[in-house]
Amino acid sequence: MKSLWINPVLNKEIKLRFRSFKSFLGVFFYLFALGGIAIGFILINTVFSYSSTAIFRPEQSRTMFMVLSFVQMALVLFMTPGLTSGVISGERERQTLNILLTTPQTSTSIILSKLFSSIAYLLLMMVASLPLYSIVFLFGGVSPSLLFQIFGLYFVTMLTIGSIGVFFSTVIRKTIVATIITYGITLFFTVGTAFLTIISMQFSAFQNVNQTSVFPYITSVFNPFIILLNSFEEGLSNEINNASGIAFPLTAAFIIAFLLISFVCLFISIKKLRPNMKEKKGEA
Amino acid sequence: MIETINLTKRYGSFTALNDLNLKIEKGTVFGFVGHNGAGKSTTFSILATLLAPTSGAAFVNGYNVSTEAKEVRNHIGYMPDFFGVYDQFKTVEYLDFYGASYGISPAERQILIPQLLELVNLSNKSDVYVDLLSRGMKQRLCLARSLIHDPEVLILDEPASGLDPRARIEMREILKELKNMGKTILISSHILPELAEMCDEIGVITNGELVASGSVADIQEQLQANKIINVKLASDLEKAVLFFEDHHRVSTVTKNPNRDMLSFAFTGNDEEQIALLKKALDHGLAILSFSQEESNLEDVFLEITKGVDFA
Missing domain, CATH: 3.40.50.300 (P-loop containing nucleotide triphosphate hydrolases)
Known part of the structure; x- marks a missing residue:
C-alpha cells in the first residue's frame, strides 16, 4: 500500500505539475476570481448599498459564504476535466507512455498517481482559498462544520469528475476528444440533471398529491449544485424526499453514487491501460 | 534468451x-x-x-x-x-x-x-x-x-x-x-x-x-544465386572476354578496357569457381587478380525483397 502512496510516478507527476509556471498562473487566477467575487460582494452590500448604515451583517456573511461555495464548486467542475482528461492521452501523444508502460510500475500505481497529482493541485487551490473564507468567519453566521461539509463535497466531486477524466483519457487516444466528452458529462451532471429535476418536480406537482416519483431524487443525486444547496437549505432535501418517497438522505446518496462512479471509472482505466496480455483462445 | x-x-x-x-x-x-x-x-x-x-x-x-x-x-x-x-x-x-x-x-x-x-x-x-x-x-x-x-x-x-x-x-x-x-x-x-x-x-x-x-x-550464400567475379588482366582483354563468355556458368560479361578489367555473373559453387580459374590460367590468360565481389547487406536485402509488394 505504501508503494501506492509514495511511488516514482506520483513523485514525477507532482514535481512536473508544480514546477510548471502554468500551475502558478492557475492558482493566481483562481484566487483572483474568487477574491474578486468576495470583495465585490462585500462592496455591493456596504459601500454601494442604499442602506444608510452600510454594515455587513452575519446573515449577509452567510449569503457570501453560499456565493463563494457555489463559485468554488463551479471552478472545481470547470478545472477538474481540464486537469485530468489529458493525463494518459497526453503521455500517449507525447510518446512517453510506451516507455512508462515497459517499467515494472503497475497500472494501478500509474492511474492513481495521475489522479492524485491532479487532485493535489486542486486541493492546493482549495487550501489557498481558505483565507478568503476567513472573511466569512470574521463576520460570523457560518459554522466550521458546514465549511468541512462543503469541502468534503468538493473533494468527492473532484475525485469523481477526475476519475471520469482519467477514464476517457485512458480509453480515448486523443486528448481533445477525451476533454470534450469529460466536459460534456460534467455539463450533464450540472445543467442536465438540474433541468431534469425541475421538470420532474413540476410534473409531480401536477400529479395526485399522494403519488410519488423517484425521478427527481435520482436526478438530484447526480447534481453537485443541488447537493451543495441542500447543505444550506435543508428544506430542499425534505421536498425531494417527499416527492420521491425515498427517505434516504440526499447527500449520502450523492456521496455513494459519485464514489461508485469513481471506482468503476478507475477500475476500467486500470484494466485498459495495458493490453490484455492473456492469450486469446479460439483465434487462429 | x-x-x-x-x-x-x-x-x-x-x-x-x-x-x-x-x-x-x-x-x-x-x-x-x-x-x-x-x-x-x-x-x-x-x-x-x-x-x-x-x-x-x-x-x-x-x-x-x-x-x-x-x-x-x-x-x-x-x-x-x-x-x-x-x-x-x-x-x-x-x-x-x-x-x-x-x-x-x-x-x-x-x-x-x-x-x-x-x-x-x-x-x-x-x-x-x-x-x-x-x-x-x-x-x-x-x-x-x-x-x-x-x-x-x-x-x-x-x-x-x-x-x-x-x-x-x-x-x-x-x-x-x-x-x-x-x-x-x-x-x-x-x-x-x-x-x-x-x-x-x-x-x-x-x-x-x-x-x-x-x-x-x-x-x-543461401540467397545470392549470382556471384559477381572481377578479373584484372595484364593483357589480352578481348581473348579473356571470349573465353569467359564461352563458359556455361558465366553470364553478362562486361569489360572495362581502361583498367584491363572484366566482370561477369557466375552461378557455380566454390569448386566450379576454382576450376574456372585453373582453366583460364591453362588457357594462357595473364590474370593479375580474380576476386568475388563482396556484396553488402543492402544488396542482400534488395535481392531477398525483390518482387515483394510493399504497399
Whole structure:
C-alpha cells in the first residue's frame, strides 16, 4: 500500500505539475476570481448599498459564504476535466507512455498517481482559498462544520469528475476528444440533471398529491449544485424526499453514487491501460 | 534468451505478423531488417509487453510475454523508434525517475546515473533540461534510460533513425560497447551496412513474414544465386572476354578496357569457381587478380525483397 502512496510516478507527476509556471498562473487566477467575487460582494452590500448604515451583517456573511461555495464548486467542475482528461492521452501523444508502460510500475500505481497529482493541485487551490473564507468567519453566521461539509463535497466531486477524466483519457487516444466528452458529462451532471429535476418536480406537482416519483431524487443525486444547496437549505432535501418517497438522505446518496462512479471509472482505466496480455483462445 | 513460436498479430483482416519463429541466443546481436510496415515494430512491441499477440508465444529469458509480463519488463531495456521525453526534467532527473521506477535505491542511483551518462557521452549535460538536448543526445539519453536496471536483453527499434552521420557513428560505438558487455541485443535499422558490421545474425522480414535468418555470410550464400567475379588482366582483354563468355556458368560479361578489367555473373559453387580459374590460367590468360565481389547487406536485402509488394 505504501508503494501506492509514495511511488516514482506520483513523485514525477507532482514535481512536473508544480514546477510548471502554468500551475502558478492557475492558482493566481483562481484566487483572483474568487477574491474578486468576495470583495465585490462585500462592496455591493456596504459601500454601494442604499442602506444608510452600510454594515455587513452575519446573515449577509452567510449569503457570501453560499456565493463563494457555489463559485468554488463551479471552478472545481470547470478545472477538474481540464486537469485530468489529458493525463494518459497526453503521455500517449507525447510518446512517453510506451516507455512508462515497459517499467515494472503497475497500472494501478500509474492511474492513481495521475489522479492524485491532479487532485493535489486542486486541493492546493482549495487550501489557498481558505483565507478568503476567513472573511466569512470574521463576520460570523457560518459554522466550521458546514465549511468541512462543503469541502468534503468538493473533494468527492473532484475525485469523481477526475476519475471520469482519467477514464476517457485512458480509453480515448486523443486528448481533445477525451476533454470534450469529460466536459460534456460534467455539463450533464450540472445543467442536465438540474433541468431534469425541475421538470420532474413540476410534473409531480401536477400529479395526485399522494403519488410519488423517484425521478427527481435520482436526478438530484447526480447534481453537485443541488447537493451543495441542500447543505444550506435543508428544506430542499425534505421536498425531494417527499416527492420521491425515498427517505434516504440526499447527500449520502450523492456521496455513494459519485464514489461508485469513481471506482468503476478507475477500475476500467486500470484494466485498459495495458493490453490484455492473456492469450486469446479460439483465434487462429 | 529471446524466442518466438508462431507469433502472429492481426488487426482485423490485416496480418501484421505471420507465424514468426525466432530464436536468439544469449549474447547475440540480432539485426532485424525490413521495409517500413514489415512487422519489425510489431514484433518489438509484443516482446516489450506493449502489444498482445493474436496467437503464438514469445519468451524473453524464459518468461512468457503474455503471462509473465512483469518479469519480462524487469529483464528488458526497450527503446522505441519514436519516443518523447518529459521536457521539464533535467537529464539526471529523467534517469532518476526511471531508476526509481525500476526499484533502484536512491543511493544506487547516485552512483549509477553518472556512469550511464559517461557511457552515452552525456556527462557534461547532466544538469541540462531534456528538452534542450539535440535529437542525437535524446536518443543516447533514451539508450541510457533503457540500461538503468542493467537488463540482459535490449530491444532497440531503429535507434539510429533520424540521426546525422556523426551521431550515428557515436550510437554505433555505444552499441559495440554494449555488445562487448555481453548484452543480448535485438536491433532494427534501415542502415543495413551498419547492421552487418555489428550483428552476429540478421533476420529479414517482409510483409509480416521472416524470409531469411542466420549469419550475414549464411544469408548471402543461401540467397545470392549470382556471384559477381572481377578479373584484372595484364593483357589480352578481348581473348579473356571470349573465353569467359564461352563458359556455361558465366553470364553478362562486361569489360572495362581502361583498367584491363572484366566482370561477369557466375552461378557455380566454390569448386566450379576454382576450376574456372585453373582453366583460364591453362588457357594462357595473364590474370593479375580474380576476386568475388563482396556484396553488402543492402544488396542482400534488395535481392531477398525483390518482387515483394510493399504497399
